[in-house]
Each structure stands twice: as C-alpha cells, then as structure tokens.
Amino acid sequence: MLSTGTAPPxxxxxRGAVPFAVAAVAAAGAAVLVxxxxxxxxxxxxxxxxxxxxxxxxxxxxxxxxxDLLTGDLAGAWLANPLWTLTAPLLVAVWGVWTARRLRGGxxxxxPSWVPWTVLVVVVAFTVLRNVPALVPYLGPAPLP
Amino acid sequence: xxxxxDRRPAPVYGQEGAYATYPAPADQQPAEQPPAAQPAAGHDQxxxxxxxxxxxxxxxxxxxxxxxxxxxxxxxxxPYPPGVGPYPPVGAPYRPxxxxxxxxxxxxxxxxxxxxFFTGVPAVVIGGRARRAAAAGEADNDGLAIAGIxxxxxxxxxxxxxxxxxxxxxxxxxxxxGLTVPFLxxxx
Numbered sequence: 001m002l003s004t005g006t007a008p009p010x011x012x013x014x015r016g017a018v019p020f021a022v023a024a025v026a027a028a029g030a031a032v033l034v035x036x037x038x039x040x041x042x043x044x045x046x047x048x049x050x051x052x053x054x055x056x057x058x059x060x061x062x063x064x065x066x067x068d069l070l071t072g073d074l075a076g077a078w079l080a081n082p083l084w085t086l087t088a089p090l091l092v093a094v095w096g097v098w099t100a101r102r103l104r105g106g107x108x109x110x111x112p113s114w115v116p117w118t119v120l121v122v123v124v125a126f127t128v129l130r131n132v133p134a135l136v137p138y139l140g141p142a143p144l145p
Numbered sequence: 146x147x148x149x150x151d152r153r154p155a156p157v158y159g160q161e162g163a164y165a166t167y168p169a170p171a172d173q174q175p176a177e178q179p180p181a182a183q184p185a186a187g188h189d190q191x192x193x194x195x196x197x198x199x200x201x202x203x204x205x206x207x208x209x210x211x212x213x214x215x216x217x218x219x220x221x222x223x224p225y226p227p228g229v230g231p232y233p234p235v236g237a238p239y240r241p242x243x244x245x246x247x248x249x250x251x252x253x254x255x256x257x258x259x260x261x262f263f264t265g266v267p268a269v270v271i272g273g274r275a276r277r278a279a280a281a282g283e284a285d286n287d288g289l290a291i292a293g294i295x296x297x298x299x300x301x302x303x304x305x306x307x308x309x310x311x312x313x314x315x316x317x318x319x320x321x322x323g324l325t326v327p328f329l330x331x332x333x
C-alpha cells in the first residue's frame with residue numbers, strides 16, 4: 001500500500017533519511033526509558049519546574065507516562081500525565097503519515113491553521129489546570145511511590 | 146460527467162497547466178481544439194477545465210487566443226467549484242507554507258512559557274524554514290517567523306539558565322559540605 005512513486009531507490013532512501021533518523025532517536029530514547037525506569041527516585045535527576053518554580057510543567061510525569069505506555073500500563077500512564085498519554089500515539093500516527101508522504105515524494109505535509117493554535121491553548125490550559133489544587137489528583141503528576 | 150483529464154493538475158511551479166491561462170471561450174471552436182487530442186471527440190465545451198488542462202502541456206493554449214484567467218472558465222458551477230480540495234480559492238495568492246511560521250511562533254511561545262529548549266530549538270529550526278518559504282514566495286508571514294525564531298532563542302537561553310541553576314542547586318551544597326567537613330569538630 002505504501003507506494004514510492006516512480007523515484008529511483010537512491011532517491012527514496014534520501015527522502016526517508018530524516019523520518020527514519022527521527023524514528024531511530026525516538027526508539028533509542030524509548031529503549032533507555034524501558035531499561036532505566038523513571039519511577040526509581042533520581043533516575044533522571046530532579047524536575048526543574050517543581051524545584052525552581054514549585055509548579056508542574058506540562059511535561060511533568062512525561063517520562064513516567066512514556067515508560068508506562070511502553071510497558072503496557074495505560075492506567076499508570078494516564079495518572080502520570082494524561083495529556084502526554086493522549087498525545088504520544090497521535091504523534092506516532094503523524095510520523096507515519098509524514099513518512100509515507102515523504103517516501104512517495106508528494107507535497108510536504110501541511111497542517112490546517114487551527115492546529116498550532118489549538119495545541120497552544122490546550123497545553124497552556126493543561127499547565128494551568130494541573131496546578132489547581134482541586135485538580136491535582138486528576139491532572140497532576142502522580143506522586144512518586 | 147467528468148473525464149479523467151478533468152482533474153486539475155497539481156500546482157507544481159514551472160509546470161505549464163498548473164495555473165495556466167486558458168483561451169477565451171469565444172475563440173474555442175471545434176476546429177481550434179488543441180493538437181493533443183481530446184479522447185472524447187465531440188465534447189465541444191467551450192469552457193471548463195477539460196479544454197487545455199494537463200494532458201497537453203506542450204501544446205498550450207492556441208497562440209491566437211487571448212489569455213483568459215481561470216476564474217472566467219467557471220461561468221457556472223463546473224465539476225470543481227472554486228475552493229474544493231487542498232487548493233486555495235481560484236484567484237487567491239498561492240501560500241501553501243504559511244503553517245510553518247505559525248508553528249514556529251507556537252513552539253516559541255510554549256518554550257518561553259515552560260518547555261524551554263525542548264520546543265525552543267524546533268521553533269528556531271522551523272522558523273528558519275518558514276523564512277526561506279517566505280523568501281521563495283510560498284508564504285507571506287515572514288514577520289511571524291521572525292517572532293518564532295526570537296522566542297525560540299529566548300526559550301533556549303532560558304533552558305540553559307535552568308540547567309545551570311539545577312547544576313548549582315544540586316552541586317553547590319554537596320561541594321560546600323565537602324569543603325567544610327574537615328573543619329568540623331564533629332567526627333565525620
């Protein structure tokens with residue numbers, strides 16, 4: 001189903017270089033996360049935003065959520081960072097579409113204009129809401145065991 | 146009743162037929178059909194995209210016909226009302242890469258608001274691509290791209306500051322304790 005148009009193999013390889021480099025970096029990061037669990041205290045250092053500012057940034061719990069997604073613990077991932085649990089699979093899907101288009105040699109992938117603004121609003125709202133004391137149990141990063 | 150060659154060709158620059166001009170309807174008579182044969186002879190539509198679209202890029206419009214903007218080739222709703230599909234409305238300027246600068250700005254804003262260099266570096270990279278697209282005429286929001294690049298650099302700088310602070314906060318107490326231990330009266 002994945003067609004590469006009428007380009008010669010060398011050109012397809014060149015087109016695929018960037019997407020597969022991105023995938024390789026992501027896979028390497030995923031491997032590190034699975035092997036070295038972020039649930040071990042101080043395995044990845046300290047959280048700067050909590051330490052310096054006292055608030056949870058939108059990425060807090062992201063390492064834990066990714067580790068849980070990779071090891072199949074969806075509930076744990078949701079408790080660690082709900083936004084990232086929803087976004088990570090979407091990003092994988094977007095990578096797939098991008099790579100397919102790029103290998104086929106078609107026009108570059110563009111997003112409608114409302115997408116970036118929606119991303120901004122959602123992330124800022126998530127950051128604010130997850131620091132509201134009443135919502136911390138639902139949106140904030142789960143406390144370390 | 147659309148024929149295969151009714152499809153508007155992809156808007157690739159330099160390819161004749163993308164936004165080519167078409168001969169005026171009045172000039173198109175059966176005898177003046179373009180040399181590249183229309184598979185459905187007998188289709189005598191004076192208007193519409195089937196006249197000189199893609200299949201005959203080399204032939205082009207008849208030299209004696211007056212150039213005719215695309216907009217007038219749709220006197221009634223043809224098979225492709227303006228604005229369908231990924232193409233901009235007929236007659237609008239072609240700006241397919243306006244999204245790059247918007248993404249650069251959004252990533253820069255997120256970087257300044259807390260994501261520091263994680264979105265700051267992509268903001269600078271994408272902002273650079275956006276500026277190149279604007280210079281090439283594929284976008285018209287160069288100012289937005291510049292804003293995204295500036296915010297991206299600010300976010301990266303903030304990130305560096307944060308990392309330095311973390312280093313100091315963790316390392317300095319350890320170093321300070323280590324330096325003072327020999328001078329304490331209490332046995333270690």
